[in-house]
Amino acid sequence: MHRQLEALRPALLRFAILQLRNETLAEDVVQDALIAVLEKPDRFAGQSSLRTYVTGIMKHKIIDALRAASRTRQFDVADDESEDDVIDALFNAKGHTIDTARNWGSPDATLEQKDFFRVMELCLEKLPSKIARIFLMREWLELDTDEICKELDISTSNAWVMLYRARLRLRECLQLNWFGNMPSATGR
Structure with a gap:
């Protein structure tokens, strides 16, 4: 699973950067999503592709990051x-x-x-x-x-x-x- 996650990382990062417009924050979101998968690998039941599963986790991490950012600053x-x-x-x-x-x-x-x-x-x-x-x-x-x-x-x-x-x-x-x-x- 580690190699598969490593292969997914560049695409996940590109997408997170596109959404968050902050490379550091995007790195954090991707890292959090990958860690969540690695910490509890038994939660991945194989009912979807690994990419879909990790992307779903990352989606929630991005939402959390957006909400946290809105509490600290306004967007121009x-x-x-x-x-x-x-x-x-x-x-x-x-x-x-x-x-x-x-x-x-x-x-x-x-x-x-x-x-x-x-x-x-x-x-x-x-x-x-x-x-x-x-x-x-x-x-x-x-x-x-x-x-x-x-x-x-x-x-x-x-x-x-x-x-x-x-x-x-x-x-x-x-x-x-x-x-x-x-x-x-x-x-x-």
């Missing part, structure tokens, strides 16, 4: 004016998207592919840090909007705008770097 959240230009470029004058989404195939089959998660991680890393952070808080840490707003000291409408922007950018990145490169069903 400033609007990124260039985001508006990016968003506007995705829509025509009538408000419809310029490019319609391609058929992405079977979502269940896609999620099972290991490379998809690598591309998704790269797409998340390309997001502006504030937008990536709120997206991960909502979708991965499963925090509700009120808790996110309190944590980041932002309004509900600002949170929804940032989530919308994150989803648009992730869609575009995945379209270009994953779904756009998949072979079609006809073999072309």
